[in-house]
Amino acid sequence: MSDDKKITSVEKLRELKSRVKREISLREDGYQACVTVHMGTCGIASGAPEVLDAVLDELEFSGRTDIRVTTSGCIGVCSREPVMTVELLDEKKVLYGDLDPDKARQVFRDHVLEGKVVPRYVVTLGDGA
Amino acid sequence: MMRDLSLHVLDLIENSIRAGATRIWITLQEHPALDRMEIVVEDNGCGFEVSPERAEDPFYTTKEDKHTGLGLSLLKAAAELTGGGMRIGESELGGAKVEVWMGLGHVDRNPLGDLAAALSCMVCTHPEIEIGCKIAVGSSVRVVQSSNVKAQLPEGERIGLAVARRVSQEIKRALADLGAQQ
Numbered sequence: 001m002s003d004d005k006k007i008t009s010v011e012k013l014r015e016l017k018s019r020v021k022r023e024i025s026l027r028e029d030g031y032q033a034c035v036t037v038h039m040g041t042c043g044i045a046s047g048a049p050e051v052l053d054a055v056l057d058e059l060e061f062s063g064r065t066d067i068r069v070t071t072s073g074c075i076g077v078c079s080r081e082p083v084m085t086v087e088l089l090d091e092k093k094v095l096y097g098d099l100d101p102d103k104a105r106q107v108f109r110d111h112v113l114e115g116k117v118v119p120r121y122v123v124t125l126g127d128g129a
Numbered sequence: 130m131m132r133d134l135s136l137h138v139l140d141l142i143e144n145s146i147r148a149g150a151t152r153i154w155i156t157l158q159e160h161p162a163l164d165r166m167e168i169v170v171e172d173n174g175c176g177f178e179v180s181p182e183r184a185e186d187p188f189y190t191t192k193e194d195k196h197t198g199l200g201l202s203l204l205k206a207a208a209e210l211t212g213g214g215m216r217i218g219e220s221e222l223g224g225a226k227v228e229v230w231m232g233l234g235h236v237d238r239n240p241l242g243d244l245a246a247a248l249s250c251m252v253c254t255h256p257e258i259e260i261g262c263k264i265a266v267g268s269s270v271r272v273v274q275s276s277n278v279k280a281q282l283p284e285g286e287r288i289g290l291a292v293a294r295r296v297s298q299e300i301k302r303a304l305a306d307l308g309a310q311q
Contacts, residue, residue, distance in 0.1 A: 049250065
């Protein structure tokens with residue numbers, strides 16, 4: 001196991017528990033996608049609430065009930081806030097950054113609804129997301 | 130800097146969620162006669178693991194890969210700018226309690242902002258958590274609680290978005306009816 005994956009604190013254990021729980025329930029609860037808007041202090045101060053509002057608006061407009069939208073804390077990419085993670089069932093997670101409501105709407109429509117990643121706003125792909 | 134007090138509340142709610150809370154209560158109390166506003170956020174999470182002084186330190190965080198924890202110190206600074214302050218400790222719910230007070234009519238007090246939107250988005254994205262909000266102006270009080278709102282909706286409409294919309298409407302109505310200062 002690489003050093004960055006070692007559980008060295010209660011905090012890391014909580015994060016792991018929360019991530020695994022989310023992944024399991026995504027499948028078990030019948031969700032096809034999960035959108036996580038990161039709402040640490042840095043995210044909130046940078047406009048994450050407006051991004052979340054836009055995503056919830058798009059979710060309502062889509063009429064889809066198999067998409068989960070949730071929030072979590074800062075993931076350490078403060079300079080790219082507001083950021084959000086998109087996870088489609090059985091696909092790699094994608095972290096998007098430098099978002100605003102319009103960009104978030106585009107990511108929701110193109111990636112979450114259509115399955116097409118929006119490269120211009122991607123920060124990381126895969127486990128880092 | 131957070132421009133609205135509701136963003137600080139949102140930040141505290143996120144802290145509560147990270148602390149494993151399943152019940153979060155927000156109290157907004159305005160005392161026009163005393164020119165004082167109080168905001169309390171408390172939960173049944175794991176509480177503070179360090180002293181209040183340590184928790185308020187902007188260079189203290191529970192996150193291993195970070196070196197700063199600005200949320201509480203920014204809130205404290207916002208309160209102190211208005212002649213107020215912040216106190217943190219244990220809640221009767223079993224977890225943490227963060228209490229701030231500030232000058233209601235002070236020129237440097239941040240606006241309340243959209244409290245209804247801040248709380249309703251958390252109700253929507255964390256349906257498993259019971260979120261309650263008590264709004265009081267003087268001796269008049271209104272309480273909006275996510276579980277009560279959910280119970281009032283028809284069986285088929287008890288999904289996150291519908292509950293959140295109703296919570297938002299009820300908070301806006303409570304603020305307007307009580308004449309709360311924004």
